[in-house]
Amino acid sequence: MLEDIHFERHFRTPYSEGYYIMQGSNLQNNNRLGTVDIHFTTTAVHGTLILERDLEESELTKLIEQIDEDLVLSADMPRDDFLVSVYVGRDVGFYSDEYFAEENSDSAEFEDNDLG
Numbered sequence: 001m002l003e004d005i006h007f008e009r010h011f012r013t014p015y016s017e018g019y020y021i022m023q024g025s026n027l028q029n030n031n032r033l034g035t036v037d038i039h040f041t042t043t044a045v046h047g048t049l050i051l052e053r054d055l056e057e058s059e060l061t062k063l064i065e066q067i068d069e070d071l072v073l074s075a076d077m078p079r080d081d082f083l084v085s086v087y088v089g090r091d092v093g094f095y096s097d098e099y100f101a102e103e104n105s106d107s108a109e110f111e112d113n114d115l116g
Contacts, residue, residue, distance in 0.1 A: 003023070018037045038075075
């Protein structure tokens with residue numbers, strides 16, 4: 001079931017990385033399966049895996065193994081353990097300072113118009 005999985009990095013710091021987990025190799029079948037954030041400490045690597053759909057236990061363990069092989073071990077950081085927290089949810093939006101600035105601007109315009 002989990003074929004054609006690949007990872008697209010969306011951020012990197014000196015001690016952490018975040019990836020989109022994509023499934024499919026062409027544009028029509030290129031679906032996001034979820035995201036994974038990886039944080040490197042001096043003794044362990046911590047992962048937060050957020051899936052956008054439920055997986056069977058066997059698929060989940062294979063995905064975690066692939067994350068370990070493709071992303072954690074390739075980072076060449078020493079580690080005693082790879083600890084992964086797994087969540088299933090859905091993307092409800094993306095928020096940034098720009099979003100809140102626009103929303104506050106819209107609210108101020110509404111209040112100005114309401115006073116007149």
